[in-house]
Each structure stands twice: as structure tokens, then as C-alpha cells.
Amino acid sequence: MSKVVSLKEAIGEIKDGDVILTGGIVEDRRPVAAAMEVVRQGKKNLVLIGTCSLCDDIMVGGGCVAAYRGTYTSNGAFGISPNFKRKAEEGSIICDDIGHIDYSIGVMAGMAGVPFIASKTCIGTDVLNPAYDNLGGARSVARNPEVLPKKKYVLMEDPFFDMGTVQLIPAIKLDVCICHVQMVGEEGTVRIDGSLTFDHFAALSARKVIVTAEQVVPESYIRQDPNRNCIPCTSVDMVVELPWGAHPGQVYNFYDMDIPFLQEYAKSCATQEGFDKWAAEWIFNENGHDDYINKLGASRLQKLRAVPPYGYVPRKKGGVK
Amino acid sequence: MTREIAKPGEYSPVEAMVVYAARFLAGFDGKKGLIGTGLPLVATQLAKMTYSPNMIIFVETGQADARPQELPISIMDSRLTYGSSWQMGDPEGLFPLSRNEIDFGFIGGAQIDKYGNVNSTFIGGDYNKPYKRLAGTAGAVDIGVFAKDTVILMAHQKRRIVDFVDYLTTPGWMVKKWPEGTLVRREELGLQGGPSSFISSMGICRFDDTTKIMYLDKYFPGIKPEDVKANTGFDIDVSRATEADPIYTDEIKLLREEIDPLNIYKMR
Amino acid sequence: MNDLFDQRPRKLRCGKVLSLAEAISEIRDGDVLMLGAFIDTRRPMAAAYEIVRQQKRGLILLAQCSLAEDVLVGAGCAVAWRGCYTGMGSFGLSPATLRKTEAGEFFPDEIGHLDIIYGAMAAMAGCPFVATRATIGSDVLNDQLNRNEVLRAKAGNQSMIPKKKYEFIDDPFYDQGLVKLLPAMPADVAIIHTPIAGEAGTARISGSLAFDHYFIHAARTVIITTEQIVPEEYLRREPNRNQIPSTAVDMVVEVPWGGHPSQVPGCYDTDISFIRNYEALARSEEGFQKWVKEWVWDIDSRDQYLDKIGALRLEKLRSSTPAMQRPRSTHQKKYTIVKEDGDE
Numbered sequence: 001m002s003k004v005v006s007l008k009e010a011i012g013e014i015k016d017g018d019v020i021l022t023g024g025i026v027e028d029r030r031p032v033a034a035a036m037e038v039v040r041q042g043k044k045n046l047v048l049i050g051t052c053s054l055c056d057d058i059m060v061g062g063g064c065v066a067a068y069r070g071t072y073t074s075n076g077a078f079g080i081s082p083n084f085k086r087k088a089e090e091g092s093i094i095c096d097d098i099g100h101i102d103y104s105i106g107v108m109a110g111m112a113g114v115p116f117i118a119s120k121t122c123i124g125t126d127v128l129n130p131a132y133d134n135l136g137g138a139r140s141v142a143r144n145p146e147v148l149p150k151k152k153y154v155l156m157e158d159p160f161f162d163m164g165t166v167q168l169i170p171a172i173k174l175d176v177c178i179c180h181v182q183m184v185g186e187e188g189t190v191r192i193d194g195s196l197t198f199d200h201f202a203a204l205s206a207r208k209v210i211v212t213a214e215q216v217v218p219e220s221y222i223r224q225d226p227n228r229n230c231i232p233c234t235s236v237d238m239v240v241e242l243p244w245g246a247h248p249g250q251v252y253n254f255y256d257m258d259i260p261f262l263q264e265y266a267k268s269c270a271t272q273e274g275f276d277k278w279a280a281e282w283i284f285n286e287n288g289h290d291d292y293i294n295k296l297g298a299s300r301l302q303k304l305r306a307v308p309p310y311g312y313v314p315r316k317k318g319g320v321k
Numbered sequence: 322m323t324r325e326i327a328k329p330g331e332y333s334p335v336e337a338m339v340v341y342a343a344r345f346l347a348g349f350d351g352k353k354g355l356i357g358t359g360l361p362l363v364a365t366q367l368a369k370m371t372y373s374p375n376m377i378i379f380v381e382t383g384q385a386d387a388r389p390q391e392l393p394i395s396i397m398d399s400r401l402t403y404g405s406s407w408q409m410g411d412p413e414g415l416f417p418l419s420r421n422e423i424d425f426g427f428i429g430g431a432q433i434d435k436y437g438n439v440n441s442t443f444i445g446g447d448y449n450k451p452y453k454r455l456a457g458t459a460g461a462v463d464i465g466v467f468a469k470d471t472v473i474l475m476a477h478q479k480r481r482i483v484d485f486v487d488y489l490t491t492p493g494w495m496v497k498k499w500p501e502g503t504l505v506r507r508e509e510l511g512l513q514g515g516p517s518s519f520i521s522s523m524g525i526c527r528f529d530d531t532t533k534i535m536y537l538d539k540y541f542p543g544i545k546p547e548d549v550k551a552n553t554g555f556d557i558d559v560s561r562a563t564e565a566d567p568i569y570t571d572e573i574k575l576l577r578e579e580i581d582p583l584n585i586y587k588m589r
Numbered sequence: 590m591n592d593l594f595d596q597r598p599r600k601l602r603c604g605k606v607l608s609l610a611e612a613i614s615e616i617r618d619g620d621v622l623m624l625g626a627f628i629d630t631r632r633p634m635a636a637a638y639e640i641v642r643q644q645k646r647g648l649i650l651l652a653q654c655s656l657a658e659d660v661l662v663g664a665g666c667a668v669a670w671r672g673c674y675t676g677m678g679s680f681g682l683s684p685a686t687l688r689k690t691e692a693g694e695f696f697p698d699e700i701g702h703l704d705i706i707y708g709a710m711a712a713m714a715g716c717p718f719v720a721t722r723a724t725i726g727s728d729v730l731n732d733q734l735n736r737n738e739v740l741r742a743k744a745g746n747q748s749m750i751p752k753k754k755y756e757f758i759d760d761p762f763y764d765q766g767l768v769k770l771l772p773a774m775p776a777d778v779a780i781i782h783t784p785i786a787g788e789a790g791t792a793r794i795s796g797s798l799a800f801d802h803y804f805i806h807a808a809r810t811v812i813i814t815t816e817q818i819v820p821e822e823y824l825r826r827e828p829n830r831n832q833i834p835s836t837a838v839d840m841v842v843e844v845p846w847g848g849h850p851s852q853v854p855g856c857y858d859t860d861i862s863f864i865r866n867y868e869a870l871a872r873s874e875e876g877f878q879k880w881v882k883e884w885v886w887d888i889d890s891r892d893q894y895l896d897k898i899g900a901l902r903l904e905k906l907r908s909s910t911p912a913m914q915r916p917r918s919t920h921q922k923k924y925t926i927v928k929e930d931g932d933e
Contacts, residue, residue, distance in 0.1 A: 025382060025411065028397040074456035076358060076395035077585075084454070088443075091450035097442055099462040100381060101419060104412035105714055112710060112719075115760045115768060119419060119716045123510050124496030125462050126489040132448045149762035155499065158717040160751035160772035161594065164511030166717060170762035193829055194402045195382040196410030227795055228830065252399045309826055312399040315391055315583065353836065377836060385834035386789075388825075406791040406821075406835040408828035412714070417836070419715025420806060421593040467715070 011037040017143025023179030023199040030055040031180040033245040057081035061275035067094035067138040082269035094137035106172035110205025177206035185219035188236030194252025216241040255304040256313040329543025334522035347372035357428035383414035418467040426464030437493025437516035440486035465491035477521035483554040494533035537562040594775040619647040619745020625781035626799040632657040633782040635847035654686040669696035684871035698736035708774025712807035779808035787821030790838025796854025857906040
């Protein structure tokens with residue numbers, strides 16, 4: 001049974017106050033087009049989990065996000081996520097930092113269906129500082145606070161292997177997970193190239209999973225090679241075909257990052273007015289993503305196409321400069 | 322054939338930092354390192370091409386024994402996938418740390434204090450309304466907790482090398498015990514490892530065995546110990562420092578012509 | 590290779606490719622051992638035969654006692670186990686295991702199937718324990734049947750067995766109520782059989798991964814036996830296809846048909862008559878000794894093993910792609926020149 005829908009329909013399922021995670025990481029395989037649709041549809045009070053970069057930062061700039069619980073708020077080589085940085089410094093966004101292994105263990109626990117897992121991951125650091133614990137703030141804006149844990153962590157002594165003080169890390173659960181991938185079957189079987197990031201875990205701990213993909217293929221085709229598939233169709237709710245759906249980020253085997261676009265984004269979003277102007281040009285188009293890619297232009301996009309077997313555009317061939 | 326020596330002024334302080342870091346990594350040839358984003362990637366690429374060809378590189382995004390053919394722009398760059406032994410996700414990329422397999426972590430940061438704690442979360446103001454909000458914990462916190470050694474790379478500026486960090490992201494030698502927030506030695510919380518070295522744009526610092534406080538071990542050619550003291554935000558001991566061996570022109574050439582010819586990292 | 594639970598210094602080795610005898614000689618008496626995959630699929634059978642041949646003793650087995658493990662138990666190599674399954678799938682129960690358990694010579698400690706996965710997952714993530722409601726309400730949590738102390742006493746390296754089997758607390762995060770704290774399940778050695786592997790240890794599996802993608806990170810020493818060693822560079826062109834990274838592997842051994850009589854998806858099918866023959870004989874001590882003499886003690890080399898099975902019989906088992914298994918109806922009808930006892 002086909003799960004293919006339009007982007008508008010898929011994003012229409014997201015509710016104000018949802019706890020949401022976007023797949024990929026930083027510049028790699030981000031659901032940017034989906035995030036732009038979230039802004040277009042004027043979603044509010046979202047609680048962002050995991051990282052805040054590129055597509056997440058677009059949602060922050062668009063006024064969609066009230067709280068963030070995650071591990072990384074930078075656009076990689078392109079500076080700290082500008083909209084997030086501005087709002088954090090204004091004190092107008094709730095921010096609750098966790099560690100990267102915290103995040104990994106959290107989604108793994110969610111995938112495994114367990115309530116918590118012990119680790120020494122943030123022992124000794126300010127991540128555990130009670131004064132910086134803003135989980136309560138995130139719970140207060142979430143539409144369904146039960147999706148979030150009641151506590152950020154609990155400390156106890158390891159009774160099994162003499163590891164001493166360990167941190168109990170609660171599972172990460174989500175209302176919505178949005179992933180952008182290279183290939184998906186019509187029924188939702190997902191195949192990812194390059195880093196899986198957290199998608200193969202996060203999609204299994206979310207109530208609703210939206211997959212946007214460079215290509216939607218017949219389910220029978222993608223099932224000929226099951227070892228290559230990363231998310232089962234049983235965990236996917238909606239599928240959207242969206243070529244260039246991660247632009248200006250990278251999609252391994254499809255395209256490299258659009259560096260001038262990323263630099264322009266970083267510059268524009270130093271102020272809210274700058275973001276609004278940028279959004280007027282790139283987000284608020286009549287035909288959404290279709291207009292977006294036509295505006296970028298075929299020749300610009302062609303230069304970003306990945307070269308096999310590398311999966312990106314090798315610089316020595318005169319690629320991205 | 323003797324190698325030609327490059328004179329200070331013929332290379333930038335950032336290039337010096339990267340070259341000395343690559344040399345430092347010679348001690349990790351054949352060992353496993355988890356490399357953070359930014360300049361550590363450049364130093365690693367240079368080290369793999371010269372002094373540490375058998376170093377085994379792990380990256381948080383799930384590559385094991387990565388062998389990038391081109392300099393990645395960040396650890397998220399697709400350039401790290403091709404040639405890796407496997408490509409999984411971030412959990413698989415990070416668990417070697419918590420399994421105690423990683424010999425060293427290699428990171429940058431925004432602030433470092435005299436105990437080797439590193440801050441990449443916020444500077445100034447309050448956590449809920451910071452003066453400068455930064456990237457957050459990422460893998461830096463995990464490297465500090467789990468890696469058997471941590472090597473930090475950062476430009477040597479007074480505002481960055483401080484008495485105590487504004488937010489303790491990466492645990493160094495004196496860390497925080499919660500819920501009280503008291504400062505204790507990391508061993509007390511059952512943390513092994515700890516930072517051995519801080520490589521800056523002026524020299525290489527280490528941590529005293531007893532006090533665990535940072536001191537200057539080597540200063541780079543063209544730099545005087547007094548310069549280092551003047552550019553450090555606490556009263557750093559420079560009495561034990563000696564001058565580092567000079568940089569060679571072939572190292573600079575490699576950086577500029579092979580590794581980063583497009584000056585993506587703006588080192589020069 | 591997991592260095593968390595056993596931090597003794599590692600042996601320095603020039604390369605990872607070794608002979609089967611060399612690799613198995615690294616296993617010590619009293620080691621906690623995980624054998625890859627399960628039941629009759631992708632078992633490291635050649636490795637199991639070599640463990641018998643080298644007369645290892647006091648091994649503690651994890652996860653299951655099925656086919657490969659049953660041979661070790663029958664041969665007296667293993668003394669105890671912790672796991673969830675003592676069967677051989679459609680071939681019945683594990684004969685030697687049952688016999689020795691009923692005689693009080695082999696000590697079981699029951700856990701659940703999810704317990705195995707969570708235990709290996711925790712070890713993979715370097716975590717000391719995981720909370721779960723698995724097995725709550727069952728006799729797995731019956732303290733009178735708790736053999737944790739026995740395992741600790743018998744293990745050569747006590748740090749492999751947790752100090753307790755479980756603990757209980759109330760879930761502070763999601764109101765799940767009473768949950769069990771399940772400790773990590775590390776091992777001294779894991780042996781995984783794969784279709785292909787590179788000389789540095791990168792390996793690629795077709796079909797079910799079973800627990801292998803967790804086991805390789807839970808064990809201190811990881812031995813890969815493989816049908817074929819291929820160039821590492823070939824495998825690294827498509828890193829997304831490799832489930833085992835070189836960095837987790839200590840030793841690589843090329844052993845064609847190393848999974849026989851189990852199936853290896855992508856390579857060959859289950860040798861049904863071989864397993865049925867084993868199962869029947871292993872029910873008694875005399876029968877087992879007869880079997881092990883014929884298939885281990887009287888076999889001087891892998892070549893001799895393969896020649897004894899016979900080329901024709903092995904060809905009947907060979908898989909065809911893309912199905913990865915050869916439909917049994919075809920290979921039974923086509924080759925009827927040689928009929929063996931028990932062949933149907």
C-alpha cells in the first residue's frame with residue numbers, strides 16, 4: 001500500500017508543540033525542504049531534539065521552535081547556527097544541552113524500547129549542572145509532555161562492574177521524525193547511503209515518521225537487497241519524493257554541498273530582518289520546493305552532482321570551489 | 322639531503338599550529354583517534370600523509386578507519402565515507418569511546434582553562450541568556466570523559482585561555498561533582514584518561530603531574546615565552562619551556578599545495 | 590575488540606590474517622565465548638571443531654547452546670552457559686547439552702532473548718546496564734535459580750561476569766513502574782563466520798546479522814572466519830555494505846565452507862542430513878564420541894574434511910543469487926546419483 005503523499009500533506013500532520021527530530025546531521029542529508037514547509041505552514045512551539053543546524057535553524061528563524069534539547073548548534077564549517085545563536089543570546093529560546101553519546105544512547109534506548117540506559121557519558125561536566133537543567137521548560141511547551149522524560153538524568157552507583165557513579169540516560173521519544181534519504185520504497189522501506197547519522201534509531205522511536213527522498217522506487221525493487229535497507233517500512237508513515245530536498249547540504253552519492261549558498265545563509269541570518277528577507281526569497285514561494293529548485297537553476301545544481309565512486313564532487317575535477 | 326627550514330613569517334601562526342600538531346600525532350601512529358571537526362581534521366590529514374600513516378581514524382558520524390582522499394570540510398562531509406571500513410551512524414561512531422577503545426581524542430574548542438577543561442557551549446552572561454552561545458557539547462564531552470588521552474588545538478589568545486571555563490563541556494583534570502558542583506580530581510569520579518597536551522598557535526602546553534595545572538613546555542620559533550605569558554588569561558608557568566624544532570618548508574608546501582590548496586580552512 | 594571490561598595489554602601482532610589453528614590457540618581455558626549467528630545459520634563450525642581439537646576446557650558459552658555450542662559441550666570443552674535457547678531449530682533440541690545438563694555436568698543460567706540483545710547492546714555502547722521490563726514476572730528472576738555466582742567462580746576472567754545478575758528499581762523517567770537493571774554482557778572472545786572479509790578485518794554479511802553486529806563490540810577478542818578473504822580496498826568502495834569494521838577485528842581466517850553444516854546466506858544451504866546424523870548420535874555419550882572421532886579426531890585438515898563430505902554433496906548445497914538460498918526442491922530433484930543414509 002503506497003504511502004506516497006505530497007510534502008504539504010506530510011508536513012500538515014505535524015502539530016504545534018510536537019517533539020520533533022530531523023534526520024541527518026549539520027550539512028549532511030538534512031530535510032531542508034521539509035523544514036521550509038514547516039515554516040510555510042506556520043507551525044509553532046516545536047520542541048527540537050538532537051541538534052540545531054541548517055534545517056533546524058531555518059525553523060528557529062521562522063519562529064517555529066520554542067525549545068531545544070540537543071548536542072550541537074553549529075552549521076559545521078559555516079559558523080554557529082545563526083538564528084539559534086541570536087535567540088539563545090536574547091534568552092528567547094529554551095535551551096537544554098545534552099552530550100553526543102547521551103543523544104546516541106537516548107535514541108538507541110528509544111529504538112530498543114527501554115526506559116533508560118546507564119553510562120558515564122557526562123560525568124564531571126556542566127551538562128549535569130542542575131542550574132542548567134531546562135527539561136522542565138521543554139516539557140512546559142510540549143503539546144504532549146509525556147513524550148519527554150520526567151528528569152534529565154539520575155545518578156547512581158553501578159552495582160555490576162564497579163564503574164562507580166553513572167548517569168541514567170532516559171530514552172529519547174518523539175512525536176515526529178523527519179528524514180531525508182537517497183532512496184525509499186513506495187511502502188516506506190528506506191535505504192541510506194553515507195552516514196546513517198541517527199536516523200536508523202530515531203525513526204524507530206517516533207510516533208510519526210515522514211521520509212522525504214531523492215527517489216521513490218517500487219517496493220519490490222528496494223526489497224531485492226534487504227541488507228542495504230536501514231529503516232523498515234513498518235516504521236514509516238509518509239513518503240514524499242523530493243529531489244534536491246536536502247539542498248544546500250550534502251547527500252552522499254547524489255550531490256555535494258552548495259558552499260556559496262551556505263555562506264549566504266550564515267550572513268543573512270545574523271538578524272531577524274535578514275532571515276525574514278532570506279525567507280521571503282527562498283521559502284515563501286507560490287509552488288514551494290518546485291520554485292526553490294527552479295530558482296537555483298539547473299546549471300547551478302548540475303555542478304553539485306556527486307561523482308562515482310566517491311559520492312561527492314572531487315575538488316581536483318574542478319568541483320566545488 | 323637536509324630539509325629546508327622555514328623561517329617564522331614565511332608561514333602563519335595557524336599553519337604552525339597545524340604542523341606542530343601533525344608532528345605531535347607521530348606518537349599515535351598505529352593508534353586509534355577520534356577526530357573532532359575543524360582544524361584537527363587538517364592536522365590529521367597532514368599527519369596521515371607524513372609522520373603517522375598508520376593512525377586509525379574514527380569520526381563521530383560513523384566511519385571507522387577513515388581514509389579521506391580529500392580534506393573534509395567538517396566531520397559531516399561525505400568525503401569521509403569513501404574508503405572507510407564501514408559507514409554506520411553516530412551511535413556506532415561514538416561507542417568505541419565508551420568501550421574504552423580510543424587512544425586519543427583530538428578537538429578544538431572556544432575556551433580552555435588551566436586544568437585543561439574545554440568549553441564549547443557558551444561564553445559570558447548566563448546559561449539561559451549567554452553573551453555568546455556556541456555549538457554545544459557534540460563529541461567533545463564524550464572525548465573528555467572516555468578517551469585515554471585528549472589533545473586540544475586552539476589559537477593562543479588571552480580571552481580563550483582562562484583560569485576556569487564558563488561552562489565545563491570537556492572534562493580536564495579538575496571536574497565538577499554533582500549535585501553539589503564541587504571541584505574534584507577526575508579520578509574521583511571514576512574517569513580515566515585526561516588531557517595530556519594543548520597545542521596552540523604559540524607553543525605546546527602540558528599539565529603538571531602534581532598540581533594538574535597547565536604549563537608551557539615548548540614555544541615555537543619566533544615566539545618568546547613572555548609573549549605566551551602575555552597572551553594567557555592566567556599566570557602560566559613558562560620557566561620549564563624550551564624552543565620547539567623549526568618547521569620545514571616541505572611541511573608548509575604539503576599544507577598549501579596538497580592538503581588545502583583552496584585555503585578552505587583560511588589558514589593563510 | 591572491547592577494551593572496557595578487560596583492560597589487560599593486548600598482544601602486538603604484525604597482521605590479522607592467521608591460520609585457524611593459530612587463531613583458536615588464542616582462546617584460553619575458562620574464556621567467556623560467543624559464537625556468531627544462531628542455530629543452523631552462519632555458525633562458525635570449523636572454529637568449533639578446532640576448539641575441540643585443541644582441547645579447550647572450562648569455556649563459558651553465551652546466548653545459546655545450539656549446534657556449534659552443542660559440539661563443544663559434548664566434547665567437554667564448556668562447563669557453563671548463560672543464554673536463552675538449547676535447541677537446534679527444526680532439528681530438535683540440543684542433544685549433548687540436554688544430556689550433560691541432566692547429568693549435572695553442565696551448568697545453565699537462564700536469561701531471556703531480549704536480555705541477550707540488551708546485554709550485548711550495553712557492552713557495545715560501553716554501558717554497565719540497561720533498564721528493561723523483559724522477563725519481569727518469570728522464573729528468569731527466581732533467585733533460587735540464579736547461577737551468577739557459579740559463572741563468576743568458573744570464568745577465567747571474572748570481570749566478564751557482572752557482580753549480580755540483575756537489580757530492580759522504579760523507573761524515574763517514564764512511569765514504567767518496576768524495571769530490571771540488566772547488566773552488560775561482555776565476552777572474552779567472539780567468533781563470527783562471514784561470506785567475505787578483507788585482510789584488515791572489514792567484513793560483509795548477507796542475510797540475518799543475528800547478534801553479530803553487537804557481539805563484535807561486546808567481546809575483547811574478535812575472530813572472523815570467512816569463506817573468502819578479498820582485498821580490503823574492494824570492500825571499502827562501499828562502506829555502507831560492511832557490517833563489521835576492521836577496527837573491531839583482531840584475527841581473520843580464511844576457511845571455505847567454514848559454516849558447514851549450517852547455512853551461509855549467499856554461499857550455501859543447510860546440510861540437513863549431516864545435522865540429523867549429528868543429532869541422532871549426540872543423544873548418547875557413545876554416539877557423540879563416534880561422531881567426534883569421525884569428524885574431528887580422524888580429520889587432519891580442512892581439505893580432508895571437504896573431500897570426505899564430497900564435492901557433489903557440497904555442490905547440491907551451493908546457493909544461487911539473488912535468492913541467497915537454493916530452493917530445496919531443485920537441488921533434491923536434480924542430483925540423485927548418490928543417495929546417502931538419511932537423505933530424503
